[in-house]
Amino acid sequence: MTTLSARTLSDLDPRVAVPSYDRAAVRPGIVHFGVGAFHRSHEAMFVDRLLSAGAEGWGIVGVGTLASDAAMRDALSAQDDLYTLVTTAPDGVVEARVVGSIIRYLLAPEQPEAVLAALRDPATRIASLTITEGGYGINDATGAFEPRDAATLADLDGLADGAAPQSALGFVVAGLRERRDAGAVPFTVMSCDNIQGNGHVARAAVLAFAERVDPALAAWIGETVAFPNSMVDRITPVTTDESRQRVADEFGVEDRWPVLSESFVQWVLEDSFTAGRPAFEEVGVQVVSDVEPYELMKLRLLNASHQAMSYLGLLSGAEYVHQVCRDELFAEFLLGYMRDEARPTLAPVPGVDLDEYSAELMRRFGSEAIKDTLMRQIVDGSDRIPKFLLPVVRAQLASGGEIERSVLVLAAWSRFLEGVADDGSALSPVDKRLDELRVAVAGEADAPGSFLDYAPVFGDLGSDARLRAAFVEARALLASRGARGALQSLATR
Ligand SMILES: NC(=O)c1ccc[n+]([C@@H]2O[C@H](COP(=O)([O-])OP(=O)(O)OC[C@H]3O[C@@H](n4cnc5c(N)ncnc54)[C@H](O)[C@@H]3O)[C@@H](O)[C@H]2O)c1
Numbered sequence: 001m002t003t004l005s006a007r008t009l010s011d012l013d014p015r016v017a018v019p020s021y022d023r024a025a026v027r028p029g030i031v032h033f034g035v036g037a038f039h040r041s042h043e044a045m046f047v048d049r050l051l052s053a054g055a056e057g058w059g060i061v062g063v064g065t066l067a068s069d070a071a072m073r074d075a076l077s078a079q080d081d082l083y084t085l086v087t088t089a090p091d092g093v094v095e096a097r098v099v100g101s102i103i104r105y106l107l108a109p110e111q112p113e114a115v116l117a118a119l120r121d122p123a124t125r126i127a128s129l130t131i132t133e134g135g136y137g138i139n140d141a142t143g144a145f146e147p148r149d150a151a152t153l154a155d156l157d158g159l160a161d162g163a164a165p166q167s168a169l170g171f172v173v174a175g176l177r178e179r180r181d182a183g184a185v186p187f188t189v190m191s192c193d194n195i196q197g198n199g200h201v202a203r204a205a206v207l208a209f210a211e212r213v214d215p216a217l218a219a220w221i222g223e224t225v226a227f228p229n230s231m232v233d234r235i236t237p238v239t240t241d242e243s244r245q246r247v248a249d250e251f252g253v254e255d256r257w258p259v260l261s262e263s264f265v266q267w268v269l270e271d272s273f274t275a276g277r278p279a280f281e282e283v284g285v286q287v288v289s290d291v292e293p294y295e296l297m298k299l300r301l302l303n304a305s306h307q308a309m310s311y312l313g314l315l316s317g318a319e320y321v322h323q324v325c326r327d328e329l330f331a332e333f334l335l336g337y338m339r340d341e342a343r344p345t346l347a348p349v350p351g352v353d354l355d356e357y358s359a360e361l362m363r364r365f366g367s368e369a370i371k372d373t374l375m376r377q378i379v380d381g382s383d384r385i386p387k388f389l390l391p392v393v394r395a396q397l398a399s400g401g402e403i404e405r406s407v408l409v410l411a412a413w414s415r416f417l418e419g420v421a422d423d424g425s426a427l428s429p430v431d432k433r434l435d436e437l438r439v440a441v442a443g444e445a446d447a448p449g450s451f452l453d454y455a456p457v458f459g460d461l462g463s464d465a466r467l468r469a470a471f472v473e474a475r476a477l478l479a480s481r482g483a484r485g486a487l488q489s490l491a492t493r
């Protein structure tokens, strides 16, 4: 067994690829907020490829802004910011590689000045973000900037008074303010979160934040800073002790925080950068002028399918994505959702055959080695349902298209929030709006359909009579027949 560190790289099992470049010589060019599982399987991996190909000046300074990120800091600092990425293909082929592109990790609550210094450094040309859908504070229904987290709210007051930032948005705005005050070129703000128009959303959040701190700064950012949109894709489950053990058993690497993901990877990136960008296209990134068709395809087919399978799956007693996707009843339901409800809302996607894309998704979902849990998909469902599924519902209502599978998912979500599976066992929803959601769903007892009046999620959709009637029917079907029974009923219609 070899404990991972810069010193032990040459001792690793030769099946584990290691950085071929001199990490000590890599200069930083990207400051990344939110060094979670996904950043480490995706952007950091692409940058590792770039550095391996000889690119200079694009090392990553990772930043955690949450107190809970101390665990990542501790794990990475113990192994010189290196980690093992293990990918598994649906056919079982496994590859392992030590990623070296994160050259420094900063825990913002303890080192705010170091984070500001990294953003101030003219070598930093991109600030990238994976801070989750909720991290932008944008109300999905209205598009208004309404942050709810304490750090962002504190920064909205504190930044104007010169206090050190606490939130990712606060650091980005403070960093841009320093650039402006120094007469320097700003950095690009590159969101890699799963949000339609993630660049537009990041721009809206940063501008609204800056407007509250210094309107002239907001105007400067609006004129000078690029916020590229992107479609990002690689299924990356949470690292568990079982994953650590697998890396140790299969590759002999003792790694405190490896990442295990699928082999599939995709990044479609809008070519819009303020201060230059790496030659991403040379390492597998699709650099395009319009990302939207790819984004809509991915969010409405992949991410919405995760929502579609998870509430129904958990109600039926399943635990894993592969479990439900290998079940014919669920597979037929998901393919039906993709074919009859999501795909009619999509424009043609350049170079993509949507039949093949949907079939490949089912192969990816069915991959047992990934061990992705249904529970991972439902954390803060109130952030995900509006971004992934409701755009499909809105478009289908507008065109008179089918909605019955999407509505069954909404009904399953409402039943899931009630916390009881079909066999009577307890379910544990995790959602930042759980209290409000439970009040909303309790209203169903006296006023069926009133759950849809919960505006923070549904906006004005609750007033749609067709949707409301279908929702009431779907809830009744789930109550009488359970999740599997409801799927059977749909399959035989
Ligand atoms: N895991 C995947 O399969 C996957 C795939 C594509 C895109 N993504 C995107 O990446 C995001 C992160 O996913 P992950 O798998 O890395 O999760 P994770 O739980 O491993 O990491 C979450 C990261 O987000 C940061 N974060 C969370 N809330 C924040 C906030 N309010 N402000 C600042 N930082 C915050 C945390 O510090 C942490 O680094 C997702 O929300 C999604 O938008 C994930």
Ligand SMILES: O=P(O)(O)OC[C@@H](O)[C@@H](O)[C@H](O)[C@H](O)CO
Residues within 6 Å of the ligand: 133, 194, 232, 233, 234, 235, 236, 302, 303, 306, 376, 377, 384
């Ligand atoms: O992480 P989220 O909230 O964007 O959505 C949950 C999953 O659908 C998502 O993580 C997918 O696994 C990912 O988008 C695949 O690329």
